[in-house]
Amino acid sequence: MTPAARRPGVSYGTRRLVGELHERALRAALTSLPSQEPRKYLYDLLPEYPTRAGKGLRPVLCMATCAAYGGSYSDAVQFAAALELLHNAFLVHDDIQDGSSVRRGSAALHVKHGLPLALNAGDALAAQATAVFLRAVRPLRSNVANALLEGWERMVAQTIEGQALDLGWQRDNRADVSTSDYLAMCARKTAWYTTIQPLAIGAVVGSGDVGREAETFRFGWYLGLLFQVANDLDGIGAAGGKDEIEEGKRTLLVVHLLATLTGDDRDEAVRILGLERGARGPGEVARVLELMEQAGSVRHAQAAVRELAAAARAEADQVFRAFPPSEARELLLSISTYVLERHGLLDVETPEPRQAAS
Amino acid sequence: MTPAARRPGVSYGTRRLVGELHERALRAALTSLPSQEPRKYLYDLLPEYPTRAGKGLRPVLCMATCAAYGGSYSDAVQFAAALELLHNAFLVHDDIQDGSSVRRGSAALHVKHGLPLALNAGDALAAQATAVFLRAVRPLRSNVANALLEGWERMVAQTIEGQALDLGWQRDNRADVSTSDYLAMCARKTAWYTTIQPLAIGAVVGSGDVGREAETFRFGWYLGLLFQVANDLDGIGAAGGKDEIEEGKRTLLVVHLLATLTGDDRDEAVRILGLERGARGPGEVARVLELMEQAGSVRHAQAAVRELAAAARAEADQVFRAFPPSEARELLLSISTYVLERHGLLDVETPEPRQAAS
Numbered sequence: 267m268t269p270a271a272r273r274p275g276v277s278y279g280t281r282r283l284v285g286e287l288h289e290r291a292l293r294a295a296l297t298s299l300p301s302q303e304p305r306k307y308l309y310d311l312l313p314e315y316p317t318r319a320g321k322g323l324r325p326v327l328c329m330a331t332c333a334a335y336g337g338s339y340s341d342a343v344q345f346a347a348a349l350e351l352l353h354n355a356f357l358v359h360d361d362i363q364d365g366s367s368v369r370r371g372s373a374a375l376h377v378k379h380g381l382p383l384a385l386n387a388g389d390a391l392a393a394q395a396t397a398v399f400l401r402a403v404r405p406l407r408s409n410v411a412n413a414l415l416e417g418w419e420r421m422v423a424q425t426i427e428g429q430a431l432d433l434g435w436q437r438d439n440r441a442d443v444s445t446s447d448y449l450a451m452c453a454r455k456t457a458w459y460t461t462i463q464p465l466a467i468g469a470v471v472g473s474g475d476v477g478r479e480a481e482t483f484r485f486g487w488y489l490g491l492l493f494q495v496a497n498d499l500d501g502i503g504a505a506g507g508k509d510e511i512e513e514g515k516r517t518l519l520v521v522h523l524l525a526t527l528t529g530d531d532r533d534e535a536v537r538i539l540g541l542e543r544g545a546r547g548p549g550e551v552a553r554v555l556e557l558m559e560q561a562g563s564v565r566h567a568q569a570a571v572r573e574l575a576a577a578a579r580a581e582a583d584q585v586f587r588a589f590p591p592s593e594a595r596e597l598l599l600s601i602s603t604y605v606l607e608r609h610g611l612l613d614v615e616t617p618e619p620r621q622a623a624s
Numbered sequence: 625m626t627p628a629a630r631r632p633g634v635s636y637g638t639r640r641l642v643g644e645l646h647e648r649a650l651r652a653a654l655t656s657l658p659s660q661e662p663r664k665y666l667y668d669l670l671p672e673y674p675t676r677a678g679k680g681l682r683p684v685l686c687m688a689t690c691a692a693y694g695g696s697y698s699d700a701v702q703f704a705a706a707l708e709l710l711h712n713a714f715l716v717h718d719d720i721q722d723g724s725s726v727r728r729g730s731a732a733l734h735v736k737h738g739l740p741l742a743l744n745a746g747d748a749l750a751a752q753a754t755a756v757f758l759r760a761v762r763p764l765r766s767n768v769a770n771a772l773l774e775g776w777e778r779m780v781a782q783t784i785e786g787q788a789l790d791l792g793w794q795r796d797n798r799a800d801v802s803t804s805d806y807l808a809m810c811a812r813k814t815a816w817y818t819t820i821q822p823l824a825i826g827a828v829v830g831s832g833d834v835g836r837e838a839e840t841f842r843f844g845w846y847l848g849l850l851f852q853v854a855n856d857l858d859g860i861g862a863a864g865g866k867d868e869i870e871e872g873k874r875t876l877l878v879v880h881l882l883a884t885l886t887g888d889d890r891d892e893a894v895r896i897l898g899l900e901r902g903a904r905g906p907g908e909v910a911r912v913l914e915l916m917e918q919a920g921s922v923r924h925a926q927a928a929v930r931e932l933a934a935a936a937r938a939e940a941d942q943v944f945r946a947f948p949p950s951e952a953r954e955l956l957l958s959i960s961t962y963v964l965e966r967h968g969l970l971d972v973e974t975p976e977p978r979q980a981a982s
Contacts, residue, residue, distance in 0.1 A: 304785055307792030359747060363740035382721035382791040385743065389717065389750070390784045396754060397777045404770070412762070419755045426748045427662055433740040434665030 275607040276600045283597050284604065287329045287339060288322030291346035295325075298347060298398050311379055311387040312394070315354040318370035321608065323493065324349040324464045327601065331468025331482065333594035334586060344402035345414075345467050351395035352459065356425065358388035363433060364513060365543050406471075413476040414467060421463040428455025435516055439540035441524045441532075445570075448521040449491055457490020485581035489602055492574035494518075496609040499567050511551045514543055518570060519563040523554070526561040568614045571606070575614075578602040633965040634958045641955050642962065645687045645697060646680025649704035653683075656705060656756050669737055669745040670752070673712040676728035679966065681851065682707040682822045685959065689826025689840065691952035692944060702760035703772075703825050709753035710817065714783065716746035721791055722871060723901050764829075771834040772825060779821040786813025793874055797898035799882045799890075803928075806879040807849055815848020843939035847960055850932035852876075854967040857925050860916075869909045872901055876928060877921040881912070884919040926972045929964070933972075936960040 299312045325346030332342035360366070361374040362385060368374060376384035399418055403411045431451045435443055443451075453462075465482035498510070498517035510517055520539065527535055535557050538550045558564060579602050589595050597604075606612050657670050683704030690700035718724070719732040720743060726732060734742035757776055761769045789809045793801055801809075811820075823840035856868070856875035868875055878897065885893055893915050896908045916922060937960050947953050955962075964970050 300781075304788050304792065308785060308788035359743055363743055380795050383788065383795065385717055385721055386784060386787050386791060390781075390788075392747070392750070393777070393780045393784065400773060400777075415758060419751070419758075422751045423658075423748075426744060426751065427666060429744050430662050430666035430741065430748075433744060434662065437738050437741065 275612055276604045277596070279593060280597045280600050280604065283330070283593055284322070284326050287326045287346070288320075290339065290343055291325030291329065291350050292316060292322065294343050294347035295350045295398075298351070299394060307383055308387060308390060311375060311383065312391055314375060314378075315357055315369060315391075316350060318372060320353075320370065322350070323601075323605075324353055324460055326597070327461060328464040328468045330594040330597045330601075331465050332472035333468075334589055334592060334598055335469050335472025335478065337468075337472030337474075339594075342468055342471050344398060345471060346464075348395045348399035348402060349459070349464055349467075351391055351398060352422075355388050355391035355395055356429075356459070358384055358391060360429075362388075363429075364515070366513065407474075410470060410474060410476055413479060414470060417463055417466055417470075417479065421458050424454040424458040428452070428458070431455070432516060436514060439536065441536045441539075443516065443521050444525060445518065445521055448516065448518060452491055452494040453487055456494040457487055460493055461490035462486035482585055485578060485585055488574050488578035488581055489605070492571060492578050492602055493605055495567055495570050495574060496605055496611055499564070499571065499611065500609060502564055502567075511539075511554050512543075512546055514539055514541070514546070518567045519558055522563040522566045523558050523561050526563070527557060531557055531560075568611075571611055571614050575602045575606055633970055634962045635954070637951060638955045638958050638962065641688070641951055642680070642684050645684045645704070646678075648697065648701055649683030649687065649708050650674060650680065652701050652705035653708045653756070656709070657752060665741055666745060666748060669733060669741065670749055672733060672736075673715055673727060673749075674708065676730060678711075678728065680708070681959075681963075682711055682818055684955070685819060686822040686826045688952040688955045688959075689823050690830035691826075692947055692950060692956055693827050693830025693836065695826075695830030695832075697952075700826055700829050702756055703829060704822075706753045706757035706760060707817065707822055707825075709749055709756060710780075713746050713749035713753055714787075714817075716742055716749060718787075720746070721787075722873070724871065765832075768828060768832060768834055771837060772828060775821055775824055775828075775837065779817050782812040782816040786810070786816070789813070790874060794872060797894065799894045799897075801874065801879050802883060803876065803879055806874065806876060810849055810852040811845055814852040815845055818851055819848035820844035840943055843936060843943055846932050846936035846939055847963070850929065850936050850960055851963055853925055853928050853932060854963055854969055857922070857929065857969065858967060860922055860925075869897075869912050870901075870904055872897055872899070872904070876925045877916055880921040880924045881916050881919050884921070885915060889915055889918075926969075929969055929972050933960045933964055 295316055296313055300309055302309060325343075328346040328349055329339045329342045332345075333339050357369060358375050361369055362376045362381060366374050367377050372378075374384075375387060378384075379387070396418075400415075403414050406414070428451050432455050434440075435451075462483060463486075465486045466479050469478045469482050470476055495518050498519060500510075502510075502519065511520075523535055524532065524539075535554060538546060538554055541550070579599075582599050582602065586595050586598055603612070606614065653674055654671055658667055660667060683701075686704040686707055687697045687700045690703075691697050715727060716733050719727055720734050720739060724732050725735050730736075732742075733745060736742075737745070754776075758773075761772050764772070786809050790813050792798075793809075820841060821844075823844045824837045827836045827840050828834055853876050856877060858868075860868075860877065869878075881893055882890065882897075893912060896904060896912055899908070937957075940957050940960065944953050944956055961970070964972065
């Protein structure tokens with residue numbers, strides 16, 4: 267784990283394993299979806315998002331952790347499928363809530379089928395996720411099953427609570443959100459169902475021991491925040507960064523910007539960010555990017571990525587160091603590097619101020 | 625059960641019991657809702673619809689059936705609370721899908737708080753409904769618990785499928801929907817979670833016998849359709865009927881209208897019903913009402929109400945005749961009359977053509 271070994275990113279073996287596990291979970295998720303009437307208005311819509319290429323982080327973490335904890339990948343595949351379905355349910359409703367027109371390179375579901383049917387398809391994906399989860403839990407010992415169920419419910423509640431904060435702050439154009447408020451919100455909105463609970467499920471299912479549920483919590487926390495801030499940085503740089511600002515999203519960059527600016531600059535940024543979606547012209551977007559450059563918001567987010575990646579790696583070492591070597595353990599030890607790599611942020615690991623990631 | 629005894633509606637005792645059971649289930653539902661942060665953006669929104677006066681049919685049917693089958697009202701109260709929460713989750717998403725501005729006399733949730741937070745609150749209510757249901761199921765014997773769980777999942781799937789058909793037919797302005805297509809759609813969209821499954825849950829929980837799950841199915845089917853068609857007739861008459869047509873909703877009246885009209889009249893009705901919401905002026909709404917009068921659509925729906933009420937009553941007799949007399953049994957035997965009464969349709973029980981219910 268020397269920096270020199272890390273720089274080129276994760277090993278071929280880990281990259282292959284990520285792809286394999288994602289593929290298996292996705293297949294299980296798609297197989298679980300009913301293929302029956304009403305097709306045109308419902309069941310044809312459900313596989314649309316899952317089959318558009320996603321990152322698959324949730325199922326991969328769940329299955330790899332299960333294997334690292336002594337189980338098999340198969341033991342966790344239905345849980346991984348449930349997580350993937352739930353993720354896609356959130357995406358469908360998210361896109362409606364954000365008024366996004368594109369998801370993974372194609373038209374958002376509500377753009378393609380109309381809002382009413384898309385909202386309903388999101389409800390169906392969420393219901394199917396829970397149904398798959400409950401079926402997976404059923405054969406397990408009752409204390410394990412109950413712990414997993416309670417964890418699932420907690421995860422769903424945390425996600426919805428985090429989403430409420432995110433949407434509410436945006437609706438009210440809140441300019442008083444601190445970086446730590448923001449990260450706490452992201453831990454709920456993103457980390458809980460993306461990393462924290464997938465790891466916890468893997469640990470419990472793999473070990474069969476509910477007492478190990480919390481072991482991976484800190485790792486999941488940092489890894490999930492890393493994932494979110496890496497997303498926040500997506501497209502920021504020479505050519506990018508416009509989409510997020512056009513959409514009026516709160517990101518770590520926006521939060522830092524508003525916390526850093528003063529006087530007229532701050533008023534101007536608040537005014538632009540508070541405009542209705544679609545009312546921010548290219549000049550206004552460029553002005554926010556300029557203010558971000560001035561305020562050092564990109565460098566701030568890059569520094570956060572560095573710290574979160576280091577913390578996640580340290581926590582992974584802490585949890586998995588003593589485990590017998592395996593490809594699953596290797597994957598978990600290098601997953602934070604994998605996230606950086608996916609987001610073109612590998613160079614950010616070593617402080618290089620003013621050097622925006624490409 | 626002579627017509628003379630039925631005409632004045634249900635007994636005071638039954639009306640009181642309906643109120644009591646609804647109240648108990650509502651209290652359990654509200655108590656289950658978290659009262660914590662984030663309040664303003666989430667948890668303050670959840671009790672809004674439940675506390676606006678509703679009919680409470682679902683919890684009442686569930687608890688009364690449980691008692692009639694040998695259990696206590698308390699045995700079913702958490703199941704009834706889960707049903708009530710799920711119903712309110714559906715209402716929140718429904719109102720967004722239909723673009724409704726008012727629900728139970730106040731602003732719809734998305735009008736009051738904006739679409740993103742309302743959609744999220746609907747997700748929270750659905751998640752809470754499932755959580756309450758799972759908690760209620762947990763102490764039961766595993767075969768009973770599993771049957772109830774599968775029934776819940778089937779109910780949710782049926783409701784979402786029915787909703788997909790309803791929304792899809794409206795989106796595509798389908799003019800080829802037959803009365804029997806329509807009633808089959810309503811059985812899924814409305815009857816399954818309003819009557820069929822509440823009765824089935826009550827029967828299984830009250831008896832402790834999963835073999836009795838299907839006994840009430842036909843009763844639930846007819847009662848649920850009665851409930852839907854009675855809703856379709858709401859406000860139709862001298863002063864009413866405009867709202868549904870303005871919203872472009874498919875109702876039994878609309879389905880009958882399109883199946884009956886021919887030539888230019890039909891083309892005109894199809895054109896008016898296919899307009900964007902908000903594009904139907906008072907003249908166009910009045911024209912549809914006139915065509916409905918011409919086509920006999922109101923009388924047709926009233927005849928359907930008569931048939932469905934008679935069938936529901938016959939099925940209730942069939943199921944509960946042999947049960948020992950009790951206030952719960954009395955309620956179930958007269959609940960179809962209660963539905964008619966609530967909708968001002970008691971007079972419709974005896975054929976009186978051209979006499980629209982007030």
